Amino acid sequence: MNSTDTAKPPKGLFIKTYGCQMNVYDSERMRDVLRPLGYAPVDGPEQADLVVLNTCHIREKATEKVYSELGQLKRMKEASGGRMTIAVAGCVAQAEGEELIRRQPAVDLVLGPQAYHKLPEMIARASRAVGDRLETEFDTLEKFDALPKARAADGPTAFLSVQEGCDKFCTFCVVPYTRGAELSRSVEDIVVEARSLASQGVREISLLGQNVNAFHGAAPAIEGGPDWDLGQLCRHIAKIGGIDRIRYTTSHPRDMDDDLIAAHGDTPEMMPFLHLPVQSGSDRILKAMNRGHTAAEFHDIIAKVRTARPGIALASDFIVGFPGETDADFEATMDLVRQTGFATAYSFKYSRRPGTPAAEMFGQVPEDVKNARLQALQALLRDQQTAFNASQVGQTLDVLVTGKGRQPGQVHGRSPYQQAVHFNGPTELIGQIASVHVVDSSLNSLTGEFISAREAAA
Ligand code: 5AD
Ligand code: SF4
Numbered sequence: 346m347n348s349t350d351t352a353k354p355p356k357g358l359f360i361k362t363y364g365c366q367m368n369v370y371d372s373e374r375m376r377d378v379l380r381p382l383g384y385a386p387v388d389g390p391e392q393a394d395l396v397v398l399n400t401c402h403i404r405e406k407a408t409e410k411v412y413s414e415l416g417q418l419k420r421m422k423e424a425s426g427g428r429m430t431i432a433v434a435g436c437v438a439q440a441e442g443e444e445l446i447r448r449q450p451a452v453d454l455v456l457g458p459q460a461y462h463k464l465p466e467m468i469a470r471a472s473r474a475v476g477d478r479l480e481t482e483f484d485t486l487e488k489f490d491a492l493p494k495a496r497a498a499d500g501p502t503a504f505l506s507v508q509e510g511c512d513k514f515c516t517f518c519v520v521p522y523t524r525g526a527e528l529s530r531s532v533e534d535i536v537v538e539a540r541s542l543a544s545q546g547v548r549e550i551s552l553l554g555q556n557v558n559a560f561h562g563a564a565p566a567i568e569g570g571p572d573w574d575l576g577q578l579c580r581h582i583a584k585i586g587g588i589d590r591i592r593y594t595t596s597h598p599r600d601m602d603d604d605l606i607a608a609h610g611d612t613p614e615m616m617p618f619l620h621l622p623v624q625s626g627s628d629r630i631l632k633a634m635n636r637g638h639t640a641a642e643f644h645d646i647i648a649k650v651r652t653a654r655p656g657i658a659l660a661s662d663f664i665v666g667f668p669g670e671t672d673a674d675f676e677a678t679m680d681l682v683r684q685t686g687f688a689t690a691y692s693f694k695y696s697r698r699p700g701t702p703a704a705e706m707f708g709q710v711p712e713d714v715k716n717a718r719l720q721a722l723q724a725l726l727r728d729q730q731t732a733f734n735a736s737q738v739g740q741t742l743d744v745l746v747t748g749k750g751r752q753p754g755q756v757h758g759r760s761p762y763q764q765a766v767h768f769n770g771p772t773e774l775i776g777q778i779a780s781v782h783v784v785d786s787s788l789n790s791l792t793g794e795f796i797s798a799r800e801a802a803a
Pocket of ligand 2: 511512513514515518519520521555556597
């Protein structure tokens with residue numbers, strides 16, 4: 346028997362992911378692209394031949410972490426006799442490419458988010474020490490076309506990228522500069538990927554995009570092309586056998602159109618959970634942020650969404666301490682939170698990002714004021730989250746079981762409202778939807794009792 350094909354030991358690959366879900370998705374795609382080259386995931390950077398840091402530039406802290414991680418990797422690389430290849434991907438790579446190589450010469454490759462399909466070629470070049478170490482051209486279409494469409498699923502939930510980039514230019518945000526202009530994938534490509542995931546047992550798909558509800562993908566003429574919006578796409582994916590749950594993230598209030606809102610009401614596969622970042626409740630600050638809507642307009646959208654899908658759980662993002670934010674502006678944010686009621690939320694202190702308009706604005710808010718506001722906001726949001734979780738006690742929820750729990754005999758999964766749920770049940774339930782009676786709740790999870798399982802829809 347000729348075994349030369351399998352004789353080569355796999356090369357160790359370690360990808361560390363920072364930041365948003367788009368980066369989590371991109372890291373999976375880099376693994377897919379590298380698998381045919383013989384790269385297999387290892388548990389830590391020490392065992393790796395190739396280490397990829399998939400970075401985030403959104404706040405200063407996230408960027409700083411990359412440089413300290415690179416310092417540690419440099420020492421490991423030296424200890425490995427130079428065997429380790431270090432690649433920096435993601436938004437820090439895009440924004441600080443040249444600077445990265447200058448500040449940390451141990452870095453072999455720098456590639457921006459639009460260049461992942463070129464990774465094999467870049468590794469080959471690096472191993473021969475020829476050519477450029479930097480690839481930060483913007484060509485999202487080329488990336489969409491070049492990455493494999495059928496990919497290996499990892500469990501019953503999966504991300505699926507439908508859109509990249511952002512044209513909104515919020516004055517605090519680096520994304521339009523690091524991820525480029527808004528661009529949607531074609532409906533056909535998305536559906537091929539969704540079908541492939543469904544055939545591997547995926548039951549929940551999260552459609553991803555920096556501005557996912559700005560999606561307008563070219564649809565096949567027979568399906569009523571030319572372009573579909575996100576509502577149409579969700580309705581179509583809902584028809585794929587095996588797909589029981591659809592989510593999407595992250596959206597912008599300005600793109601929350603009537604059809605998407607209607608889809609929440611007419612498509613049961615669309616989960617009753619909406620993450621809609623609002624950032625602030627003050628019209629003055631929303632204007633300075635260039636968000637393109639007022640607090641009242643946000644309330645109107647929420648009212649429409651709640652009419653279309655009563656009981657929908659809401660999530661949002663908030664920034665405190667944006668330049669010029671007064672106590673009264675901050676109180677307006679607290680009011681918006683009180684009036685809306687969120688199931689969960691992310692909140693951040695404003696971080697000054699070089700190159701963005703807000704970085705140059707007057708009235709930068711002192712750190713201690715930002716800290717105090719963040720604490721007050723987070724206390725309110727925690728209370729709302731605790732109350733929302735407590736409101737589920739006594740109810741029976743569908744839980745998509747995703748894995749074993751921490752305690753023996755326990756499994757865990759997600760409720761339709763995206764809450765973590767733990768309960769005692771057999772591991773055969775993993776990948777299925779279980780009916781679970783909720784008996785207890787805390788800030789971060791629900792505890793339940795197993796009632797019955799539901800087989801995958803044909
Ligand atoms: N400072 C603080 N938070 C920010 N975000 C984006 N840019 C900044 C910044 N400069 C937050 C927003 C956004 C989330 C992904 O990160 O709330 O919705
Ligand atoms: Fe950044 Fe605003 Fe675009 Fe969101 S919509 S990615 S916050 S610029």
